[in-house]
Amino acid sequence: MMKLTVKDIAKAANVSPATVSNALNNRKGVSEEIKQNVLKAARELGYTRETASDKSTIRLVIFKRHGYVVNDTPFFSSLIEGIEKECRQQGYQLLISHISIMEKDFREIIAGLNNDSASGMLILATEMLSEDLELFGNYRNPIVLLDSCLRDSNINSVLINNEDASFRATSYLIENGHTEIGYIGSSAFIKNFFYRRQGFLDALHEARIAVKKEYLISVEPTMEGAYRDMSAFLENNKNLPTAFFADNDTIAFGVMRALKEKGVNIPKDVSIIGFDDMPFCEITSPRLTTIKVFKQEMGSTAVKRLMSLMTEGGGPSQKIQINTELIVRDSVRDQK
Structure with missing residues (x-):
C-alpha cells in the first residue's frame, strides 16, 4: 500500500493541502464543518495519528564546517528561538540535529537523516559550501536553507540581506x-x-x-x-x-x-x-x-516557507532576503 499523503486527503475532501494540515493539527482558521469533513475523509482513507505522526515534525540541522562562526552565541540562540516559536504556533514538533564535518562519523549521520521521517528539513547553512549540500542529495522531503544560499543550487533559502x-x-x-x-x-x-x-x-x-x-x-x-x-x-x-x-x-x-x-x-x-x-x-x-x-523573524520566515513547501508544493524556488536596520549608538565619531 502506498504511503498516504496530505495531498491525498485534500483531494478526497476537496480542500487545499494547507487546510488539511491545519485541520489535522487542530490549528486555528478552519471552520468546524470543514474540519469534520477533512477528518472524515482522512478516516476513510485509513489515516490515523500513528500513520502520520511524522507529518507534524520539522527537523533543524545545525551544520558546522569549522565551528568558528556557528557556536553558542546570542545570534544563533535568537535565531533558533524564532524557529521554535513558529513551530509551536503551527503545531509542529521541532527536532534538532548537530552535524560537524570535523567528526569522523558525520557522513553516516547525514545518511541517516536522508531517511528521516520528518515532514521537512531546515539546514542552518551559515558555514555550508555547495559540496556539503550534496551530502543531503538523497533527502526526499522539502529542504530550506537558513542564513545562507548556494548560488549553484535551486534550494529555497532565507538569509540576511x-x-x-x-x-x-x-x-x-x-x-x-x-x-x-x-x-x-x-x-x-x-x-x-x-x-x-x-x-x-x-x-x-x-x-x-x-x-x-x-x-x-x-x-x-x-x-x-x-x-x-x-x-x-x-x-x-x-x-x-x-x-x-x-x-x-x-x-x-x-x-x-x-x-x-x-x-x-x-x-x-x-x-x-x-x-x-x-x-x-x-x-x-x-x-x-x-x-x-532580525534573527527571530528570519527563523520564523524559514519555518513558514518550509511549511508552504510541505503542504502546497511551494511553487518556484525562492531566495528570501531579510532586510536589516542600522542601530546608531556611540562608537562612530562625526568627522565633519
Whole structure:
C-alpha cells in the first residue's frame, strides 16, 4: 500500500493541502464543518495519528564546517528561538540535529537523516559550501536553507540581506566624514562575510574612495581570536584609518579591546561599526553602533516557507532576503 499523503486527503475532501494540515493539527482558521469533513475523509482513507505522526515534525540541522562562526552565541540562540516559536504556533514538533564535518562519523549521520521521517528539513547553512549540500542529495522531503544560499543550487533559502546592510553601514561612516575606512574581516570563510565585504567595497567605490589594502585586516572570528590578531596587527602597524567596519559584533568586541589596550580612543581616534546587534552592544564602552539582524523573524520566515513547501508544493524556488536596520549608538565619531 502506498504511503498516504496530505495531498491525498485534500483531494478526497476537496480542500487545499494547507487546510488539511491545519485541520489535522487542530490549528486555528478552519471552520468546524470543514474540519469534520477533512477528518472524515482522512478516516476513510485509513489515516490515523500513528500513520502520520511524522507529518507534524520539522527537523533543524545545525551544520558546522569549522565551528568558528556557528557556536553558542546570542545570534544563533535568537535565531533558533524564532524557529521554535513558529513551530509551536503551527503545531509542529521541532527536532534538532548537530552535524560537524570535523567528526569522523558525520557522513553516516547525514545518511541517516536522508531517511528521516520528518515532514521537512531546515539546514542552518551559515558555514555550508555547495559540496556539503550534496551530502543531503538523497533527502526526499522539502529542504530550506537558513542564513545562507548556494548560488549553484535551486534550494529555497532565507538569509540576511548582507550586501545592502554592509553598504549602508559603510555609507554611514562616509556620511560622517570618514574617508580612511578599514575592513576587519574573518579569516574563516562563510558566504555572509563574502557579501558583506562586497557591500563595503561597493560603498567605497560609489563614494570614489580608494580601497587601501593595508586597511583590510583578517582576524579569527571569535572574540579572543579577534583580540589576539588585532593586537598583533597593532604591534607592526602604527597608521590606522579613522574608521573600521567589522564583519560581525563578535569581531568588533575583540578589536575594541585590542585598540583600547594600545591607547586608541574609540571613537575619538578610530570609529567602528559591527554587524548583528548582539545584546553586548549596549554594554560595551562605548556602546557599539551596528547593523541589527532580525534573527527571530528570519527563523520564523524559514519555518513558514518550509511549511508552504510541505503542504502546497511551494511553487518556484525562492531566495528570501531579510532586510536589516542600522542601530546608531556611540562608537562612530562625526568627522565633519
